[in-house]
Each structure stands twice: as structure tokens, then as C-alpha cells.
Amino acid sequence: MPPGRVRLPVRAPRRRGTLLRGTVLAVLAGGFLLPLLAGLGATLGAAAGYLPGRPLPETPSLQPLRSLLAEPGFLRAVGQTLGTGLASTVLALVLAASFCGLVHQRLPTRLAGRSLAPLLAAPHSALAIGLAFLLAPWGWIARWLSPWATGWEFPPDLPLVQDPLGIALVLGLLTKEVPFLLLVLLAALAQLPVQEDLQRARALGYSRAKAWVGVVLPRAYPLVRLPVLFVLAFSLSVVDMALVLGPTQPPTLAVAVTRWFLAPDPAFLGPAFAGAALQLAIVLAVMGGWLLGERAVAAMGRAWLARGSRGGAGDPWLAAAGLATTVVLLLGLLALVALGFWAFAERWPFPAAWPTEFSLARWTNLAGGWGEAFGNSLALGAATTAASLLLAVLWLEGEDRGHLPRARWATVLVALPLLLPQVAFLYGLQVVLLRAGVGPGFLAVAWAQALFVLPYTLIVLSPPWKALDPRLLAVAASLGAGPNRRWLTVKLPLLLRPLLTAGAVGFAVSVALYLPTLFLGAGRVPTLTTEAVTLASGGDRRLVGLFALLQALLPLVAYLLALLLPRWIWRHRRALAGGSA
Template identity: 40%
Template sequence: MHYDSKLAFSSEIDVNPMLALIFIVTLLLFASPLIIGFVGILAPAAAWLPALNMHHPSLLGWQQLFSWPDLSHSIGLTLLTGVGSTVLALWWCYLILRHFWLTTQWQKIERLLAPLLAFPHVAFVLGFGLLFSSTGWLARIWHHLGLADTLYPILIHDRYGLGLLFALAIKETPFLLLMSLSILKQLDIRRLYDVSVSLGYSHQQTWRSVILPLWLPKLRLAIFAVAGYGLAVVDVALIIGPTHPSTLSMLIWQWFTDADLTQLPRAAAAALLLLAIVISTFGLLRSLEWWFLSYSTAWQYRGAQSTHSRNSKPSSVIAILCNYGLLLLPLIMLPILAMWSFALRWRFPDLLPSRYSLRFWQQQLEPLQQLISNSIVLALTSSLCALIMVIICLEYRQKYHRGIPTVLIAIPMVAPQLSLLFGIQIAVSFVTGQHFWLWVSWSHWLYVFPYIYLTLDGPWRSYDQRLDQTARSLGLTGWQTWWRVKLPQLKPALWLAFAVGCSVSLAQYLPTQMLGAGRIPTLTTEAVTLASGQDRRISAVYGLLQGLLPLVFFTLAMMFAKQQTSETPTTKVTL
């Protein structure tokens, strides 16, 4: 036994410095692009670009930006679509939780969240366009119902961005629901609900006055992530967003991809302006939260109020149908994309195609092989590296009680991608050589790492460390304890986190385009490119594959996790 303790002590000496070293390297790899991104955007915004014979800082970029005639309209559209989609998604999330949380139907909704989150934004928006366009499926049903064409809602490239607003709200609602799961379980909603009802509060009063003030502040980070994405979204806006004028993120993207490099100062200034808008919006949302909660907590002085609800059953049925419709709408896009990908002839206003064919799949078979290969390699590489580094960071935090700050982890999730990647792309341009695969993989890793970290943070905190102490007392070394005791317990969570990372990587558009300079095409980049004017049947092929690939990763992860759970019902330590 004396020899075993010495062996364990020597193992600690070998492992601990390596653990600390990898933690520091991970911290540098994660923090350096954030610093480079924010600092690298300042030079072009100040019109200091020696490569373009701009050797002296000036306000040229800002002058060009504010002289743009449609700038105020673009900022207004950005705020309308970004803030509007965030508030609408939050409201829908609250309504769904209020109607289903304490019912048996919630288990069905919870099982739907994984495939809904795995479905990428681009694939959903491609199906959204095929459903709500002027010749889409809804327009065909509208025509057969005999309704006037003038009453048909225009949601694709509409001037007010309402289609973009609704699409973002529908797609972000499952994300807010998933973030609410752990929050509501920690709050013990059943106990709060029973006590409130016993004091005379109705169902709606309980959720509005008791549960909402506890739930909303804990959801703040997720709300900021949704708002940051909605304000700076590019790929979704390219497909269904307004065009004349467009959102501010679309303007920045057009100026950045312009062949005239003298537009870079204006694009950099606009990227800084977008960053300022996002930060100001966070402050606005925080102020609205404080005002709303200060009003909601006034129930402590008012007490229960009597409510007389008539026709509650029909209204509840309508609410259930609407809420289920919001959740099922993203999944409806898959059959729509599949039908369009096989449609050879589909006249308007026929509800179904008159002829089907494999022609478009056969035409795209050769380029699809390379695109799928690039997408899978990037997803596996970035997710595997992020998973290993997240495990090391969590182990370091558990051992030394020092980890990566949550604020730093959240920056890639809430900061606008355009502002961050603009500076990184400018900084990378100074590095000699064409290392496009390295830069794109690094950028994917940067956005995959936070999601995997937050996915594994809960399981690591809830792990019972007494199992490790028992295993060490029986003579196992630190590495043996982790491999034979801790890993089997956390393996289902690791599989889920890996699938989350792969789905995040597969959905990346801007990092692949900006740091890959168009030389590393993926399913996402090609789907967005083909959505702007190409044959909608070819777009449906790419959208369908882009939507199915993350579902494959999630399905495999759930199978492996379920298999692991059935194989290791209890933890056994064998000496």
C-alpha cells in the first residue's frame, strides 16, 4: 500500500503541471482572437492601412459611413428585426412554459428540443422561403381557398423585415426553452406553484407574479445571445431579409466583400457602430428587465386578485395549437425541402408537383461530395479539439477552483460576428502564407468552445466527487480514477456536447467565408450562395442536406449515450 501511495503521488506531480499548462494554452487560444478581433478593427476604422497607402489615421471611414443615404433606415431595420425577434421569442418561450411545464405534454416538447436545435438557421430559412414566398406552398393553399392575392402576407425580402423578424423568433424559441430547462428545475416550480395556488393566486397570476421574476434574470445570458445574433445576422438576412434598404449587417458585408479595397475603412467603421448598437441594446434590454420586474414584484403588496375567465377551454385549445405550431414549424421545413428537391415540374397553383425526378441530385452529386467532406472535417476537428480542451478546463477548475470567467466564455456568443471576425481577418492578413484551413478551423473552434463548455458545465458541477475519493482510497491513481470511474458517468453528457459542437460548426457561415477567403466551401456557404437567385430545387438539395447532417450527429450521439447508460448502470471500481 505504501508503494501505491507513492505511485499516486508521482502521478499527481506529472499530471498537475501538464493540466495547468494546457489550461493556460486554452485560455490564450480562446482570449487571443477576441483581443485581436477588437483591436484589429480599430486600425481600418481609423483609415490606417499602409498596404493601401493609408499611412495616417483619419476619420475617412466614419465620414463615408455617415454620408451613406440609407444608414438611418438600415439601423432602424436592424433594431426592429433584432430586438423584435428577441422579445417575440422570449414571449413565445414564456407562453409555452406557462401552458405545458406542469403537464404531461412537456415531456414530448422536451424531446423535440434536440432536433429543433440541431436544425441549422440556413436550412430553416430556405424552407421558410419556399413556404412563404409568392409562389410557395402557403400561396398555393391561399389561392385554392379563394382568398385575394392582395391579402397575402409578404414575408420574403419585405421592406420592413417582418419575415426576418418572425423567422429569427421561431428559430430562437427552442434555444430559450432549452436554456430554461435547468433554470426551472433549480427553482422547483411545483412547490412554488402549489404554495401560490393555496394562497389564492390563479394559474396566470402565479406564472406572471411569482415564477417570472425568478426565471427571467437567470435567462439573461441566453437573451443577450439571441439579441446579439439577431442584430448582426448575415446568412439569414441574405436569404429572406430586406434589400432596399438592407440591415446594417448586410451593408457591412457588402462593403467588406466589395472589390474596391478603399471601402474597408467604411466597413470597419460600420462594424464598430454595429458593436456599439449591440452593447447599447444589451443595456436597453437590461433596463427593460429591471422595469418589468420591479412592476411584477409589486404583487407582494397587492395580494391575489380575483379573475373571471370565460371560454377558457377554447382559448386554451387555441393556445396549445399555436404553441405546438411554433415548435413543429421548423421540422415542417424538412418535407418541404425534400419535396422541392425531387420536383421536376410544379406549376402554380398546384399543391403538389406533377412530375418528380432525381435529376438535380445527380447533377450536384460530384460537388456535394467535396462540400460534405469539408463540412464534416471542420466539424469533427473543431468539436474534438474543443471537447478535449473543455474537459481539461473543467478538471482544472474542479481541482484549483479557478476557471475561465463566464463573461469571457459568453463573448463569442453575444458579440456580433462581423465586428469580431473583421478584426481577426485584418490581423490574419499580415501573416505570410495561405493557411486557410488553419484559420477556418480556429474560428470554428472559437464558436464551438463556448457551447460545449456551457453544455458540460452542469454535469461537471453535479458530479459526486465522493466517487473519486473512494476510488483513490482503494489505490487507484488520478488518471485511473478519471478513466474508470468519472468518464463512464459523464460519457452521455460528453456525447451530447460533441453533437452540439458539430451542429454549431456545421452552421458557421461568416467564419468560413471571411477567414477561408472562399477557398473552403461548405454546405452552409454554398446553400446561402445558391439561395440568391439560383434554381430553388438545387437550393432545396443543399438546404435539405445542411439540415439533415446535424440531425445525424445528434441521433448518433443519443444512440451512443443511451447505449452507455444501459451498459453502466452503476459504477464499479476494480483493483
């Protein structure tokens, strides 16, 4: 090449954005993975006897484990954990899958998504409180039926919530997990040729139910495996919902562990850490068992299909499951309505079906009531959502510039906080943070919340990001727009709607988080969720209703904004105004 031309060839490296990807990876490794592992490590270490703030033993000690085993009701607590966790996950999956079979292509996905929005947006604890308001002996249902049908002049002495078997807890989990699984299933089904499969199977003489179970679900399940595992891990280790609805004497393991961590007496740290490590082991073991169970079910299913038996329509079963799902969803929605009535009630004696007197007194008492908690929830939600969105966007842009597909390890890494029980690493994390000189407070809470907000933002944002029409970007490049200009002026505006949706989901997650807020804030960062759960144990129901209602409304408003804001912003851009939420 003649020397005179050397300046011309601007050599493009094959992979661009190395610096960007490196930065994102460094932030994730240092701010996400490292603390997570450190928290887990601190927990496991403490469970092995290396308790923080105490002289270190020479060798690992079984003392924490022994003290855990000696706790009254320990075995029963473990049994309740397994029972409620497995029952709710299996039921949620069965109900959601059956309901999908009934409504699929009879109900547009978008409509279904929107009608489920209040349940999807509502934090677990708000729903739990609402369900208690509905199901308790003094609850709405008992009021409707009393005294004319039941003869109850006073609330009956029946364990309708916090029952020893954990039925109320399972029901509570269902109101939250069924809508979630419905949404992910409907999204997965949208990618499959369901109609064709069904028609072929029915042409061969299979009932709709059998075609659904035998042909469609086996293809859809792998697409929703990760969300199902989230549900499983969550149900096994849920704290806030179990505090409100779960058994009390003894409670489930995760609740017991939380109580021990919170006990004023440091002697409980031993059983707390041992219990946290056990909780981790339980979740991992059950998840492993679940994956094995999948294979067994698949093998049985193949054998069943191979027999080719067409007899015995499963359709009535499908209908029954569909009915049960409807009941669960209606209960969830009614629970939210019950919150509203209590939030504005002044007097509501049993067995009156409606409040006898309404009042705004608690709403106007901002300083002594909900003002600070509301402000904290809002600020935490905004901060964690903004940070997580930024990281997610940088991550995705880094992938784009490097022309890299999503690595499997990255998916697992980001999902890690959702797959591990929160009690297993959050308190350990707090210990590690304290050692690093970071005290409990707003920043620590925001950062711990981001561990959970980021995965959801990334999961929601990735598909639409990857689906963006590459030709528009090619056109932009051919018009001379470099990667930064393409990113800022083409990609981000076009992705406004998914960005806002991911933001709304992240915000809802942040508002709902209980344990991270409690542990990392050491109680000094009260949010709507921590206050609602604390008050739910026996506080003024009217105030509990107010907190829980605000807690449910805040994410719903975020969802609505994510739905309406793009419509308004793109009101003069027909191609963008109507897109799906």
C-alpha cells in the same frame, strides 16, 4: 521525524494539475482571447482610419465613418437592425416563457427536448430557406390556398419574405430562438420548486398565469439571463438568416457590412469597418439597455405584486401566447419538410401543391454538386468538435484537480464570441491572421469555428461534469487509482452521454456557422451552409433545397447518435442506458 522515514511522506500539494490548468489557460489565452481581441482591435482601428493594406494616417480619421453615413439607406438599415433584433428577442422570450407556463409538468422535459431537436439542430440558414419555401408568394402556403381560395394563378406580387419591415426575418428568428429558450427555460425550471410555488400562489387566489408571471418567472429568469443575452446579441447581428428573409433595400446593418466586406472594390472597406464598429456599439448598447430594462421590469413587477390584485385572469393571454408558440414551432417544422420536397422535386410549377415530378438527379451528381461542400462541413464539424471537446474536458479536469469552482471571468471569457457581433471581429481577425502569415483556408476556418464551438461545448458539458457523483471518484482513489486513471477510466466513461451531447451541439454549431466560414475561408472552403445561403439568393430551388436539407440533417444525425450511441454502448449497463439526453 526520524531521518529514516523521510522518504515515506508523499506530500500532496493542495492544488494539483497546475501544469494542466496552465496549459489550458495558455491555449485559451493565445488561441482564443488574444485573436478575439486582436480582431476587435483591428476592426476598431480600421474604423478609426487605420485601414489595413493602406498607408497609415497620422491621426485617427473620420473618413470611414463619413463614408458609412453617406451610404444610401444607412439610417434605415440601423433602424431595421434594432427593430428586428429587439422584436425577435422580446417575442421569443415572451412566447417561450408563456409556453413553459402552459406545458410545464404537463410535458416531460426530456420529451419536449426531443421533439424540439429538429428545430434545435437545424442551422439558422436552413430554417430560413425552408421558411422562404413556405411563406414566399410562390411558397407552399400560397400553393395550398391557390387558386381555389385566393384566385392566384400566379404567385402574387406581395413582399411576403424580405419584406421592408423585417417581419419574415423576425418570424425566422423566432422559429430558432423560441425552441432554444424553451429548452434552457425548462432546464432552469427543473432546478426550482415550481410546483410548490404555483400551489402556494394559487392557494392565495392568483390565477395560474399570474402565479407563473409573478412567482415562477422572476426566479427562473436569472438562470437563463446569459442564453437570453446570446439570443439578443445574435438577433441584432444575424447575417445568414437576414440574407434569406430580411429586407433588401437596404438590408440590416450586419448584412450591409458583410456585403461591403465582400465587395470587389476595396473602397468599401472604409464603410465596412466603420459599420462593423457601429454594429459592436449597437449590440453593447442594447445589451446594457436590456440589463437596465430588466431592473425596470422587476421594479414594476414588484409594485404589481405588492398591490396584491388578483382580478382579471391572465389565463387567456397565456393561452394565446401558447397558441402563437405552437404556430411558430409548426412553421419551423413545416419549413424543414418543405426543404425535403424541394430537394427531391424535378418540376414543381405554381400553384401545384405538390411537385409534379420527382428526381434524384441532383443527389446522384456528387462531384458537380454537394460532395465537396458536404465533405467540408463534415470535416470541419469533426475537427472543431474534437478540438473543442478536448479543450473543454481538459479545462474541466483542471478545475477538478485544482479544486476550483468556475471563475466568473472564465464564464464571460468563453461566452464572449457569442455575445459579440460576428462582423465586429471576424474580418479584423482575418486581417490579423494574414499579417501573421496564415492565409485563408481550411485551418483558418476550423480555428475560427472553434471560437464558437468551444463555448457551446463547455456550456453543455459543465453541469453534468460538476454533477458527477464524487463518491465514485473517492472510491476509485481509495482503490489506488491516481488522478489520471480516475479521469480516463471512471470520469470519462461515466460522462460518455454528456460528452456525446456536447459533441453533437458543437457539431451542429460548426455546421451552421456562416460568417466565420465565409470570411476565414475566403470562399475557398465551401460548406453546405455557405453554398445554401449563396444559392438561396436565386439559385435552382431544387439544389437549394438539397443543400439546406443536408445542412439540417447533418446535425440531426449527430443529435441522434448522441442519443442512441450511449444506449447501444451501455445496453448491458442498466444504470447508464436510460439516462437523459
